Amino acid sequence: MLELRSVGMRFGAVEALQGVDLELAPGEVVGLMGDNGAGKSTLLKIVAGNFAPASGEIRWDGQPVELRPLSAREHGIEAVYQDLALCDNLSATANVFLGREVHRRLFGILPVLDHAAMRKRSAELFGELGSDTRPDDLVRRMSGGQRQATALARARLSAPRLMLLDEPTAAISVRQIAEVLELIRSLRDQGVSVLLISHRMSDVFAVADRVVVLRRGRKVADKAVAESSPEEVTALITGALEAA
Amino acid sequence: MRSLLRAPQSLWVTLTVAALAGVMSLVSEPFASADNIFNISRNFAFIGLIALGQTAVIATGGIDLSVGSVMGLVGIVTGLVLGSGQPLIVAAAAGLGCALLCGLVNGSLVAYFRLSPFVVTLGMLSIARSLALVISNNRMIHDFGPDEDLLLALGGGRFLGVANPVWLLVVAALCAAAWFRYSRLARHVLAVGGNEDSTRLAGVPVARVKLTVYVLSSLLAGVSAILMIGWLGAVTNALGQNYELRIIASAVIGGANLMGGEGGAFGAVAGAALIELIRNSLLLLGVDPYWQGAFIGGSIIVAMLVERMRRAGR
Numbered sequence: 307m308l309e310l311r312s313v314g315m316r317f318g319a320v321e322a323l324q325g326v327d328l329e330l331a332p333g334e335v336v337g338l339m340g341d342n343g344a345g346k347s348t349l350l351k352i353v354a355g356n357f358a359p360a361s362g363e364i365r366w367d368g369q370p371v372e373l374r375p376l377s378a379r380e381h382g383i384e385a386v387y388q389d390l391a392l393c394d395n396l397s398a399t400a401n402v403f404l405g406r407e408v409h410r411r412l413f414g415i416l417p418v419l420d421h422a423a424m425r426k427r428s429a430e431l432f433g434e435l436g437s438d439t440r441p442d443d444l445v446r447r448m449s450g451g452q453r454q455a456t457a458l459a460r461a462r463l464s465a466p467r468l469m470l471l472d473e474p475t476a477a478i479s480v481r482q483i484a485e486v487l488e489l490i491r492s493l494r495d496q497g498v499s500v501l502l503i504s505h506r507m508s509d510v511f512a513v514a515d516r517v518v519v520l521r522r523g524r525k526v527a528d529k530a531v532a533e534s535s536p537e538e539v540t541a542l543i544t545g546a547l548e549a550a
Numbered sequence: 551m552r553s554l555l556r557a558p559q560s561l562w563v564t565l566t567v568a569a570l571a572g573v574m575s576l577v578s579e580p581f582a583s584a585d586n587i588f589n590i591s592r593n594f595a596f597i598g599l600i601a602l603g604q605t606a607v608i609a610t611g612g613i614d615l616s617v618g619s620v621m622g623l624v625g626i627v628t629g630l631v632l633g634s635g636q637p638l639i640v641a642a643a644a645g646l647g648c649a650l651l652c653g654l655v656n657g658s659l660v661a662y663f664r665l666s667p668f669v670v671t672l673g674m675l676s677i678a679r680s681l682a683l684v685i686s687n688n689r690m691i692h693d694f695g696p697d698e699d700l701l702l703a704l705g706g707g708r709f710l711g712v713a714n715p716v717w718l719l720v721v722a723a724l725c726a727a728a729w730f731r732y733s734r735l736a737r738h739v740l741a742v743g744g745n746e747d748s749t750r751l752a753g754v755p756v757a758r759v760k761l762t763v764y765v766l767s768s769l770l771a772g773v774s775a776i777l778m779i780g781w782l783g784a785v786t787n788a789l790g791q792n793y794e795l796r797i798i799a800s801a802v803i804g805g806a807n808l809m810g811g812e813g814g815a816f817g818a819v820a821g822a823a824l825i826e827l828i829r830n831s832l833l834l835l836g837v838d839p840y841w842q843g844a845f846i847g848g849s850i851i852v853a854m855l856v857e858r859m860r861r862a863g864r
Contacts, residue, residue, distance in 0.1 A: 376753075391751045393744035395811035396737075404741055405752035407734045418732035460752075 307332050307499060308353065308383075308468060313362035315348055315523075322348045323523045325362070330468065335490060335500040337510030337531070340520035341543050346503045349520070350470050353501065354378055354385040384461035385470040390453055392445045398452075399428040399441040402460045431459040434496070435489050451482030458489055468499045475509050487513050507536045519543060519550075526550070559805030559857065560817035567824050570831065578834045584711075590823075590830050592713035592781070597793065598822035599719050599774045601800035602726045603767035605818040606736070608801050610760055611743040611810025612660060612667035614767045616674035617797050620652045621775035621790025622682040628776050629691035629785040638697040638704075646772045652678055653768030657761035671764075675794065682787040692784035705780020715777045719819065722770075726815035739763060743810025796825055799846055803853040825849065 308330040315323040323345045330336055340346050351357045352364070355378035363370055366381050373383070392401050403424045410420040428441045437455035445453060454474055461469055471490070475483045483506075490500055490513045504510050510517055511531055519527040519542040527534070527542045527550045534550070541547035575582040600617050607614045628645035632638065652674055659670045694701050707714050730736045738759045741749040750756045771790070779785040802808060803824055804817025828845055 387751075389748075391745070391748035393741045393748055393811070395744035396741060400737060400741070404737075404749065405754045407737060409734070412732075417734075419734060419737065 307367060309365040309368075310349075310353075311363040311365065313349075313352065313359045313364065315345075315352065315357060315360050321523050323352075323359070323520075326520070326523075326525050328518060328525070328528070330499050330501065332467065332499055333494055333497045334516065335494050335502060335514045337514035337517045338501060338503045338520065339505075339507075339510060339517060339539060339543060343522075344520040344543075345523045346520055347472065350385065350472055350501065350503055353383060353468075354470055355383070379464065382464070382467035383470065384464065384466040384468070386454075386457045386461050386472065386474065388473045388476060390457040392453060392456060394446040395444070397442050397444055398432070398439050398448070398456045398459070399424050401445055401456050402428045402431065402463055404460070406463060427463075428459060431462055434492065435459060435462070436492055437485070437489065449482060450478030451485040454478065454482070454486050455489060458493075462493075462498075466498065468501065469493060470501045470503075472503045473505065474502070475504060475506055483509070507539060510539075511536060521545060558814070558817070559803075559853075559860070560814055560820050562856070563803055563805070563817065563820040563824050567820060567827055570824070570827050574827075574831050574834070578831075581831070581834055586830070586834075588708075588711075588713060590826050591716045593830075594822040594826035595713065595715035595719040596774045596778050596781075597796050597800055597826065598819045599715070599722055600767070600771045600793070600797045601804070601818040601822050602722055602815055603763070603770035604797050604801040605726075605804065605806045605813040605815070606739055606763040607667075607767045608798075608806040608808060609739050609743045609810060609813035610763055611746070612760065612763070613671060613798065613808070614656065614764060615668065615671040615794050615798075616652060616656060616678055617767060617771040618790040618793035619675045619678035619682070620649055620768050620771040621778070621793060622787050623652070623678040623685075624649050624772040624775040625779045625785040625789040626682045626686045626691065626787055629694060629779055630685065632694040632697060632701065633691055635695045636697075638700050641697070642776055645776055646769060649768045649772030649775075650765060653765035654761070656768065657764030660764060661757035661760035679787070679791070682789075686787045688787060690784055690786045694779075701776075701780040702783055703780070705777040706783070715774075715781070718773075718777065723815050723819045726818075730814055735759065735762065740811055740813075743807070743812070745811075795850075796822075796846060799850045799853070800825055802850055802857075805857075807857065808854075821853075 310326060310328040312325045312327060313323055314325060338346050352359050355373035355375045364373060408420045408423050409417040412418045425441045432439045432455060435455050435458055439452040439455045445456060474486050487509060493500055502514060514531050517531050517534055517539060518525060519539060538550060542550055580586055604614055604617065624645040627648050628641045631641035631644045656671055656674050659665045660667045704714060709717055738754050741754060742756055742759050746756060775789060800821035801818050804821030806813035825846060828849060829842055832842060832845060
């Protein structure tokens with residue numbers, strides 16, 4: 307579905323990514339690992355359309371594409387950033403539909419927000435995600451896991467085919483981490499591909515089918531989780547092991 | 551106690567207004583007279599109308615300090631055009647055109663040039679007041695031409711025993727309440743105030759949202775100014791001087807959060823009512839009017855403290 311061919315990116319003199327190849331199949335969960343500055347976020351932002359790669363090619367369904375934030379969305383690529391990009395002062399529903407509000411016509415002419423329809427749809431999305439988040443809850447009063455679910459529900463509103471998750475388990479409690487991992491599994495079960503950036507080895511080994519390791523902008527490993535081990539990945543990240 | 555603290559601030563303010571009115575009607579004979587109630591309601595209508603726009607601005611995390619000066623400019627321009635023999639509709643259009651221009655300048659500088667709302671509207675406060683002085687040449691205008699009677703009836707008249715500006719405030723507040731609840735723009739106003747970067751990532755045209763609220767704020771100041779000169783029967787370049795404090799106080803007391811992301815129509819009206827009620831009560835109780843500024847300033851600070859306590863309580 308998604309195919310990166312020899313993608314490179316540089317910021318001034320810094321070679322952020324060099325010749326990275328990556329493939330993602332429908333319903334596949336890929337864990338992207340690496341030390342700080344290894345190029346994980348840069349890679350994610352290229353796929354989300356925030357950065358145009360300096361070299362290489364991106365293919366979507368076999369066709370070469372140029373991704374920009376809006377076109378990435380149109381292709382069915384949605385990103386959930388580390389800070390979640392939620393408005394604390396608004397309800398879960400308002401956040402899910404922010405910028406994509408649903409209207410109905412009052413007296414056939416006057417467009418007004420269709421609160422009932424939006425509430426119903428967001429309740430469905432939270433149900434599909436297996437989250438206990440209530441549509442009318444204010445984000446300010448939510449747990450970390452519920453916030454994550456709200457950001458995921460927003461990303462799922464358009465029924466995306468690929469979800470990019472940047473550190474979804476950073477800064478939340480152990481119980482909430484379990485909730486988020488469960489959300490990722492339910493995405494996979496519904497045929498959504500997931501590219502997961504995480505510092506937490508246990509998360510990647512818990513939900514990912516494949517693990518990709520970046521070190522200083524180069525891909526040093528890309529293998530099935532079942533054929534690897536946390537020890538091996540740690541060695542790859544630190545450079546103790548050159549490649550695998 | 552926790553649930554009480556969570557109640558919307560507009561409810562708190564309404565209760566305070568009711569309590570203060572109850573006490574005043576016991577201790578002061580003239581307070582509950584029809585004339586006094588009529589005066590209070592009309593006085594706060596002018597402020598309340600502008601506080602509705604100010605609430606929208608504050609909800610984006612901005613502030614509009616220029617509303618009082620825009621009133622002065624609109625009053626002078628409308629008065630002069632009327633005095634030159636033009637009909638009211640033309641004079642009002644000229645006045646509101648000036649208000650629109652002030653709002654566009656404020657809004658563009660804040661939204662597209664990313665300047666601080668405080669500084670931009672402080673500048674406009676000075677500019678609009680100065681323009682009012684230049685245009686009026688510091689003269690009082692009381693000859694409103696052939697449409698004078700119409701203007702005086704509009705701003706100073708009453709309908710079913712209630713002052714015309716109060717009717718307008720009621721209609722405007724109901725519209726604003728519906729707008730806050732049912733419009734996409736108002737939703738985006740609150741979102742911008744809550745988290746501007748996230749709102750931009752969600753594809754909302756943040757700059758356009760900001761521009762709109764400053765234009766709205768200026769236009770409401772203009773409408774209020776036109777009604778006010780009809781009530782006063784004359785206009786000087788000092789019209790609306792220092793009103794920005796009362797208007798911002800109304801919005802903030804009514805629950806608009808200066809950090810952005812919160813605010814509602816009824817709160818703004820209730821806040822304006824409370825301030826006018828305090829002013830009126832002080833006068834009736836024989837307190838030197840020089841103290842009014844201290845009480846109004848103090849009430850803003852108290853409102854902020856209550857808001858801080860509410861935040862800590864949830």
